[in-house]
Amino acid sequence: MADKNASADHTRIELEVNGHEQALTVDPRTTLLDALREHLRLTGSKKGCDHGQCGACTVLVNGMRIVSCLTFAVMHEGDEITTIEGLGEPGQLHPLQAAFVAHDGFQCGYCTSGQICSAVGMLDEHRKGWPSHATPDVAATAIALSDAEIRERMSGNLCRCAAYPNILAAIKDAGGLP
Amino acid sequence: MKPFTYERAADTQAAIGAVTGRPNAKFIAGGTNLIDLMKLQIETPAHLVDVNHLPLAKIEEADGGLRIGALVRNSSLAADRRVRERYPVLSEALLAGASGQLRNKATTAGNLLQRTRCVYFYNRDMPCNKREPGSGCSALEGVNRMNAILGGSASCIAVHPSDMAVAMSVLDARVETLSAGGEARSIPLADFHVLPGEKPEEETQLRPGELITAVTLPPPPKGGQAYRKVRDRASYAFALVSVAVAGDRIALGGVAPKPWRATRAETALQSGASPVEAAESELAGAQGHGPNDFKIPLARRMILRTLAQSTEMARA
Numbered sequence: 250m251a252d253k254n255a256s257a258d259h260t261r262i263e264l265e266v267n268g269h270e271q272a273l274t275v276d277p278r279t280t281l282l283d284a285l286r287e288h289l290r291l292t293g294s295k296k297g298c299d300h301g302q303c304g305a306c307t308v309l310v311n312g313m314r315i316v317s318c319l320t321f322a323v324m325h326e327g328d329e330i331t332t333i334e335g336l337g338e339p340g341q342l343h344p345l346q347a348a349f350v351a352h353d354g355f356q357c358g359y360c361t362s363g364q365i366c367s368a369v370g371m372l373d374e375h376r377k378g379w380p381s382h383a384t385p386d387v388a389a390t391a392i393a394l395s396d397a398e399i400r401e402r403m404s405g406n407l408c409r410c411a412a413y414p415n416i417l418a419a420i421k422d423a424g425g426l427p
Numbered sequence: 428m429k430p431f432t433y434e435r436a437a438d439t440q441a442a443i444g445a446v447t448g449r450p451n452a453k454f455i456a457g458g459t460n461l462i463d464l465m466k467l468q469i470e471t472p473a474h475l476v477d478v479n480h481l482p483l484a485k486i487e488e489a490d491g492g493l494r495i496g497a498l499v500r501n502s503s504l505a506a507d508r509r510v511r512e513r514y515p516v517l518s519e520a521l522l523a524g525a526s527g528q529l530r531n532k533a534t535t536a537g538n539l540l541q542r543t544r545c546v547y548f549y550n551r552d553m554p555c556n557k558r559e560p561g562s563g564c565s566a567l568e569g570v571n572r573m574n575a576i577l578g579g580s581a582s583c584i585a586v587h588p589s590d591m592a593v594a595m596s597v598l599d600a601r602v603e604t605l606s607a608g609g610e611a612r613s614i615p616l617a618d619f620h621v622l623p624g625e626k627p628e629e630e631t632q633l634r635p636g637e638l639i640t641a642v643t644l645p646p647p648p649k650g651g652q653a654y655r656k657v658r659d660r661a662s663y664a665f666a667l668v669s670v671a672v673a674g675d676r677i678a679l680g681g682v683a684p685k686p687w688r689a690t691r692a693e694t695a696l697q698s699g700a701s702p703v704e705a706a707e708s709e710l711a712g713a714q715g716h717g718p719n720d721f722k723i724p725l726a727r728r729m730i731l732r733t734l735a736q737s738t739e740m741a742r743a
Contacts, residue, residue, distance in 0.1 A: 260433065277433040280462070300463050301463060301529060304526065313531045315532045319462045319532070321462065324435075324455070324458070324477055326435075370528075378506070379505070379506040380505065380522060381522055382522040387511045401662050402527055404526055
């Protein structure tokens with residue numbers, strides 16, 4: 250087959266990040282996280298463990314939350330990537346960003362970008378009716394987003410400062426939950 | 428990470444050809460396990476063939492059951508209405524594994540092919556027959572709390588870490604594959620993974636370049652279904668022991684080098700034995716290695732509890 254994309258060295262790719270087409274030249278080993286941080290200078294996404302265990306690098310790809318450290322940038326041509334920078338900015342915060350500020354949903358802040366991107370994806374998954382490990386009956390058609398549900402659905406995001414109670418409160422507030 | 432070349436496959440046969448004809452080439456789909464292992468230089472492919480854009484991401488009705496495309500993401504499969512209603516054990520098992528972010532990326536075929544999380548497989552400073560054939564097994568007399576009590580060998584006691592595959596095992600799933608030249612196979616999941624014996628580096632029946640295209644499920648068996656998992660924390664951890672029950676079938680996870688169908692327990696139940704006797708017949712040949720001895724009584728209790736839960740589900 251056509252091998253035009255194959256290269257032992259560097260590959261030129263185009264990524265759509267936060268609504269903008271970005272051209273960059275990368276070694277195929279470059280993770281999506283490193284492409285965002287080191288090539289595009291979008292340093293909001295954080296590198297915690299770099300092994301998919303902490304969730305600090307969570308971004309949205311085609312609306313789905315993923316860890317950007319366990320995927321290669323070259324695999325994402327044609328995808329829509331949204332980082333924390335694309336959700337909102339000072340003066341125009343995303344409702345989840347505003348809720349994290351209002352509820353003090355962090356201490357050091359290192360996990361916060363990942364927590365917020367993950368929560369955006371998580372609330373969308375719940376709107377689609379997806380069950381979780383905390384759902385008593387996976388066949389249920391209506392699943393209330395209880396505290397236990399939110400904690401389970403957010404278990405891929407660790408907070409070493411253990412700001413979990415306030416993260417939970419922020420997500421409930423932004424999600425319009427009692 | 429070792430350098431590699433990359434290509435995005437345009438169609439299925441081209442993808443198979445690209446891996447078959449090239450030494451040390453690999454398919455990549457979700458990548459959540461492969462890339463982690465590449466960072467640690469445990470996997471060192473020279474060429475990656477990206478199969479994410481192949482048309483293998485549908486879940487279709489087939490012969491009264493379901494045909495699940497190899498690229499269906501774990502989260503999509505767990506959320507599928509047909510799976511939740513007819514195969515709840517599969518939905519429950521998927522949701523008990525990994526995190527939301529990883530399930531959004533991980534695929535059906537990739538989940539089957541993920542490697543063990545044995546700490547010595549990950550530690551390149553220690554002997555491991557699976558990583559470096561002939562170097563020895565550090566787990567036998569080492570930190571083996573997570574390791575196998577069934578199906579291991581003197582060469583390897585690593586466990587297969589999947590939750591999904593345990594549910595598929597109890598559902599009598601089959602794995603469909605394609606090879607170069609168009610040869611298709613349908614392999615019972617029970618035979619798909621192989622026990623370590625003296626060659627723990629060989630984990631499945633797949634031949635070089637053979638691509639998984641789908642997993643098929645026959646119609647669900649009569650009776651209740653349930654999946655239970657015990658792990659070291661409440662979420663986002665691998666199983667110490669897990670049990671899948673569907674009707675009168677039982678499979679175990681976290682205890683063996685492959686999803687472990689408890690055929691001895693099933694046979695005992697069918698011949699009128701009590702659940703306690705059935706569990707004990709399955710575990711009669713179980714072997715602990717010190718730190719993982721606790722898995723034997725834990726597995727016995729988990730079989731009993733999951734059987735009871737499945738019966739409750741059938742009544743409900």
